Amino acid sequence: MAEERRPAFVVVGKNERKVDGVALVTGKPKFAGDLDLPGTLCVKILHSPHAHARIVEIDASEAEGLPGVACVLTHQNTPLTRYTTAGQGYPEPSPYDARMFDTKVRFVGDRVAAVAAETEEIALEALKKIRVRYEELPAILSVDGALAAGAPIIHDEKDSPGIYDAAKNIAADVDIDVGDVAQGFAESDVIVETVCETQYAQHAPIEPHVVLTNLDEDGRLVIRSSTQVPFHVRRIVARVLDVPLHRIRVIKPRIGGGFGVKQEVLLEDLAALVTLRTGRPALVVLSRQEEFIASRTRHPMRIRVKLGARSDGALHALEMEVLSNTGAYGTHALTVLSNVGSKTLPIYNKAKNVHFFGKAVYTNLPVAGAYRGYGATQGYFALETAMDELADGLGMDPLKLRRRNAIRVGESSPIFEKLGEGREGVAQTVKSCGLERAIELGAARIGWEEKRGKRPRQGSRVRGVGMSIHMQGSGIPQIDMAAATVKMNEDGSFNLLIGATDLGTGSDTILAQIAAEILGVPVSKVIVTSSDTDVTPFDTGAYASSTTYVSGKAVERAALAVREQIVQVAAAMLADDGGNLDEARFVLKNERAVAPNGRGVTLAEICQRAMYQTGQFQIAATASFVPDESPPPFMASFAEVEVDTETGRVQVLEYVAAVDCGVAINPKMAEGQVEGSVANGIGFALTEEMLFSSKGRVRNPTLFDYKILGARDVPPIEVILVPSFEPTGPVGAKSVGEIGINGPIPTIANAIHDAVGIRLTKTPFTPERVLDALRARRPG
Amino acid sequence: MGLPSVKEFVRPGTLDEALELLRERGERAWPIGGGIDLVLFAPREVETVVDLGRLPLRYVRENEGRISIGAIATLREVLESPVVRDYLGGVIPEMLHQVASPLLRNLATIGGTLVSANPWSDVITLFLALGADVVLSDGKTRTIPLEKLYPARALRATILTEVRLPSSARESAAAFWKFSRTAFDVALLNCATFVRMVGGRCVEARVVAGGTPQLGARLPRAEACLVGSGLDDSSIERAAEAARESADVREDRRASADYRRELVLVGVKRSLHEARGRLAGGER
């Protein structure tokens, strides 16, 4: 078993407090919006009132003349460079279809102009004084509309590279084949087919997007941003504003949640340009309403899954067709689309014949982007719904069907190689997989055997249980890169400098735990500095479940290199007392380096010697890591629900997520990642949905009417961390940031089916939709 | 930012002072209890905020079974008041536990809630069913049934000072039912029912549905099905059916009219069953 390889850890596996925790619970000014810089201008954005229109004329003179207005930005006075707001590796796999300000607006909320003024009141007043004449164009408000013959073309400009087929409103297209799926279905005994649709949903981080810019004493541009991708921000802003990259410093302070919506260069260009034009600090903060209308959303999708199986339950053919709505711009269009298949299909690697294809299309609706789960969430809804239907068709326990077909240690899937992030993937063999055990533990915890199919009824309320299984990845192989620097101080403490971006996940802490483990010190002796492009080495950023695995590995390597230097010095110090010491057999523990003969010196003594006494040098190392694979975390999730057949209300009574993320470096934090993503997923399943008017305007751009779950709504969530050891991971770990969010939609849908026999194929499962489905089925 | 148009914030200590200010400043003055709606809706014409928070109207009292709640009492204070704890089986705290959040209940006043007349108001739906009266003052004091306060006419230079609930007669019961998307949410529909029995026969009934999405309103046809009945299953069923047919339900972004119609049926039925159970349980 994999666990046997697991070494005894001292710091890893402990529930260390967050290294930034005390500052956070005492309300220290740690966030981008907490810094007061004298003379800061307030920046406000004028958003398009139309879903699709050309700007015929724009007159900002009156606004510019308003006392207190420092500058007004429009397409007339800003760079026209095409770029993508997607904060991805370079070159980005998203089309360059956006400009700071364009001559055309493509959704209600699109940028028309921006004002920088002395106060918020003046800025808002000035926005009203900008005269814009629009030529309204027919708007596309659905994916079918986008693909219809003669549909208006949303990106009719000629200078946007990377769009798959602009004339047909197709931002991205994917089509991959394994085996022969037609033949596969022909050879199948049971075939099921299902079509599932997911909604427009918003990340709703409690901290909105915030960017504060200023010029430092040397005239360099400093951008403090609530971003998940500081290095991508630097690169993209440099290009868009044509500023030398070395004149820009990006700092990510603490950020109040991201979930993907801050993997986007959404405001940095605006604040930066204001600062460059005026020489003054500039602050942009999105209002909650702007978060809904003008930031990013999850890609709504329609997904068709067709499964063919032999009568013994062996999956034989698997087809998945995706129609993804990327909204007005193609940010993450291709990669999210790819992930719908690449993060779902390998879990059923026994199917020899697979066809995955789909399109991401433009519409005149808000822009979809990265969102925790990144397409897998949508894909699993369809796949795991179809698996339940297949189990029905086979007359087989859904749990057994999944067990029979799920991937195991030592196995691979052709999908890994065929389908990557917007390009071909990387072949890999699964080296750790606790899925089987996760299914077993989760089933026991929810009471699967006792409860499944029993449909206990109390009055109008009926109960049921459902389950589904999932995988995600750990970073993007051969694309992501992270680097870390470890530097020793003469009291035996270490600076850990990492480009990695802690967006509240606790990555600063678990990366410190990795370093502390290897260096034999408590976490308190590791001083973490992260996400400052002037100070920390490069890291692609916090997305794609990359930080624990990719950044963690970089930290592990840097710490091991420093450990080697420490041991060399220690060996020299102890060798002075006679005898040769085998450096490979030194142990670092309790802030000491201990030789094989049991004698030791303190780390402080070692560093003092290296700094001040003999053979002086700085004990330090920088290491990088580019993964060759992306070991998937696995999850089996279970829910018990109660359906009120009179109101259609679905209540989740209990949710169980059994997760294999390799070694959990900080178990409470790993649980927290799962609990939080499950809670968000339950929101998708039951309440969260952006609604649109017939003109494409968001009807519920508030937390008053876009319902995320509160403490009274979230059911007890039981997270079971299934032990495993990932040999390629840092200290045996895999990533765990996203996987949890994939579970609730199919798990709850399957539980509803168990309770009342209806198949819900459109999220969210609002009481009204559930009641409609119950009524449609009757009499029956 | 807040309310840029506001030029003056005043906190009168007496009712007369407050009324005087409202008269003087006219439409540019806005009286507040907690002030929530003023901040949320930020009407541009408001120049003077008249904070009623210092008026001696912060109380929950009982007098011979009748309950008087001062307009400035917060929802939290009402919720925690021993005076309302057992009133009609505890229906008031039962409802208030479902209103908004503790943070908002600490701020919202009972008077502000009644005057703001948000259509989803749980308080108004229940208080209509309980037959509440409100005391208004424009210098002279008058008491009117809460029902007569709506449709909410602008209360020019008038302050709602108190709400009164009738003494809970023997053999009477009330219940409240709310349906919302999440627990911290406004009602997609709420329902409250009140019944008074004499010798096993219902002699008085009030059935109210709110958030339809209009403000709570009585449903006389449903009430008629109950009066004279023994509150048996079939009369409850008939009342619920009548409620469904007669409630003026509409569509908004939160629910369709058809769905609300179903909710009226379920809500009336469930709250009547609950009320009947409370009668049987021997509660007042």
Next chain:
Amino acid sequence: MKISLTVNGAQRAFDVHPGDTLLEVLRREGYKGVKKGCGAGDCGACAVLLDGRAVNSCLVLAGKADGSEVLTIEGLSKDGALHPLQEAFLDEGAVQCGYCTPGMIIASLDLLTHHPDPNEEEIREGIAGNLCRCTGYTKELRAIQAAAEKMREARHG
């Protein structure tokens, strides 16, 4: 207009615009632990104790707080010692991004001050107005339970 507040035990006088909210005044005066998440009473990130009760400071006009006592998250730890709620939030892993944490702790403090021994349902209701997008609330519930226990012990000596 001038208002006078006792903020975290210190008497302070502030010059405010009569239309300012308490949230704006507090942040302007440096109490950055008071967060803005929605400005509409929907999220609870701006919660402070106003005369002992937790409220959404984004909905309180500053004039209304004149003469009142305000407690923000900055005033909770005394002489560098964390409050049991702060300790418990750290120990139970109830803090992720930390943006909702100040408001969540303030709401919990109101709850535990008035209900020293709440059950789970009461705790859930107590923080019902404080939205958290990171945690799923599980760890907060445990933290508040743990803090309640510590606070009861401290009270009974």
